[in-house]
Amino acid sequence: MTSGRCLRVLGSLALVGLLLLLSGADALAQEAALNPRLYGDFPIIGSRGAIWIAAQLHLLFAAFVLGVPMFAVVAEAIGIFGKDQRYDRLAKEFTRLLLIAYSATAIWGAILVFLLGTLYPALWGYLAAVFELSMWFYVGLFFLESFTLYLYYYGWERWKAGASKYVHWSLGILLNVWGTIVMFIANSWLTYMMSPPADVTPDTAPQTVQLWSAIANATWMPINIHRLIANVVFGGAIVGAYAAFRFLHAKTDEERAHYDWMGYVGNFIAIGALIVLPFAGYYLGREIYEFNQQMGITMMGGFMSWLWIIQAFLIGVLFLAGNYYLWVGMGRIPGAERFAPYTKYMLIILVLCVIVWSTPHTMIANREELAAMGGSHHPFLGVLGVMSAKNTAVNIMILTTFLSFLLYRRANRRPVVGWARTGTLVQAGVFVISAAVVIFYGIYGYFVTAIVRIGFSVYQVLAVLAAIGLVVVIDIAMLRGSESRGAIRWGQMPPRSQYALFVLAVSFTWLMGLMGFARSGIRQHWHVWEVVRDTSPWAATPALGYASVIISLCVLIFLALVGFIFWVGGLAEKPIISQPITTSLATGGGAPSPQPAGGD
């Protein structure tokens, strides 16, 4: 039995265990009621630490196995409709990683359920009483998802031509549908804990809570959307890191070229989806405020206020690392040297924006600190730390990163249309106008009331999105039939660029842990907000320092396990290397292209 098959068998056993465990949810609920024990105890790190680590690792693997299928099915579609076999092979390679990671997801899920049942039996009993039906449904979907995945991967070669290829692609879509529903169900459990329906009180017997009202709670859909996008970001980042690792270890030019391209695709998807993520984050934040002002204030201006400074720092690193990777990558594109002088200006803009975004504003301060500042805000930083400045900084960062992508895309192309110069000038004008709108509303925001100021962020976002859409449309039209300045030299990438992909993967993973802490932590000492109180010795919500240690530990364990899984995957099967990437493809379109625009 190969290592890969052995892992899959282990994973199947874990799935069966999970099924048995979840199908016994009702029994556990009754057990909890019969047993007066409210909490168990876990040695050394305590119950909270144990649950935290298990939940975080399960979530990280789950995000990976939900994000990568989206990635794979899009790549397969490009392969089918673009008639490019390399994308198809890329999709298959992603799916192979997925197959093994799925087992790890199930194992951590089983660990989490066992720990919940033993360390928090009363809470588990309560949740099982509310959600028992959805838990059974969840398990059923888990099986459907698993077997669809097996069909999708093992049927790859059998259904690779003609109409059967479309059937195979449909399996990939179906896999995504199952995965999305599974995630939505699990999200309902955790969002219920954050925002239970208003008619649920401490005296409400859990079995009397209406299931649909518990599922469709105030933060359910915002979390669904936020996680859906975040999973794409995460999947792209991990695939990028995988490609970087393979690139560094590559022994042939073909391998290096393949993994260089794969890393680029991973980074493109990750950064592309990251640009959209803040908008989903605003939606989630608004819904939290709508649900409960106190919870919103706790999140943004209470004991968690410093968390957003850390988040800004992390996202700043992500933007800088993503742009750095693009700028270094332009070194392997003939013609890109003409854009090189601009990179230092983009770097300055990005750094300034990160500094503004990371500026603290409203902080909990004691009397002495207030006196030292001369007021409730710092005399200088207080001006930069407000939302007007921060929103402006974020939008300018997004515009700058988009410009990096645009220059990367244009690097080795020479438009042949007669209006190319005019088109370029119009594009530049759109950038300038968009930036001007963003800055104007940023400054104007200082002179209006808060409620008006909040509305300005919508205009800023719309200006940026409109600019991106317009510039892309012009670019596609302008580069149709364009000449090539030379083939992209895939594989001729300095090794230092690959470490940027590792920084991206680590930062994304850490950021997920941090945001998970924020989401869970705003419940403070409530298991279910203002309904089920946490009376355990671990009820206090820890400070960021402690949280960061747990998050780092989780990320380290996750990456070590992912490394092991990739290694085992390599033992079971040789990496799927595409053909040498020298043949030409159709030019134009927004998808990342692994080859030069022309064939010279």
Place this chain on the structure above:
Amino acid sequence: MSRTTVINLKVAIVVVGTLAAYTWVANSIPQIESQVPEELSFSANVSTEELVAAGEEIYNGAGGCGACHGLGTRAPNLLTDEAGEGTIGARCGNRVPGEDCKVYLHRSMVEPGAFVMGEYGPIMPDMSRTLSPTQIWAVIAYLQDQGGTVTVSATDLQAAEAAEPSGAVTAVSAAAPATGSTDPLEIMRGNQCFICHMLEGEGVELGPPFDGIGGRFSAEDIRRSILDPGAEASEGFEALLGAMPPNFGELMTAGQLEVVVQYLAAQE
């Protein structure tokens, strides 16, 4: 060292270094925990100083008051001057004609929508959902102490505790009295009886059903089964002997127990 080892080492350094940097940054900022509101218990001759000290701790900790008050943007300043009217202790008695400081502050905490100052939004939560009555009175004593005279006394605490307990104190916890109600159904729901017993379609049929229980058992039998559930098993439920928690006698008042017993005995 082989090339493979060198590459792996570099990757490990980048990964661990990035994690270390983030951990270091997160540990370099002010460390603020969200504390659990602690239950307070005062003797009948509690001093003003004790109340004020306890209130200050809640104000700066579990109450989370400083997240809004004192910033000048979300809610009125309490510890410092607000619009030239002084600190909260100095101005609380003048806010509502005919309402003294103590009453005004109490209503502000449990009916926050009643008084919203100036341009501030109605964002103050009902503090009785997160703090116990004693904690609320301790905070009021602390606020009165900010430029005024503390009039909160042990009498206020005793009166508050005698009234209906707040949701925060009665949150679902098998170790605490579930409800102060005298409604038998509410008492049983609060004590989670229906997690094992069923009555008119409500609950779970794990233990003996409550439907028709009055025809099978006397009030005396029912009372004994609640107070000492391990003494004797009902017919057909021998396997569950010892499963029912033995502390319901402590979780209900004597009056509540009697209401439940008589209600069940009437289910024939």
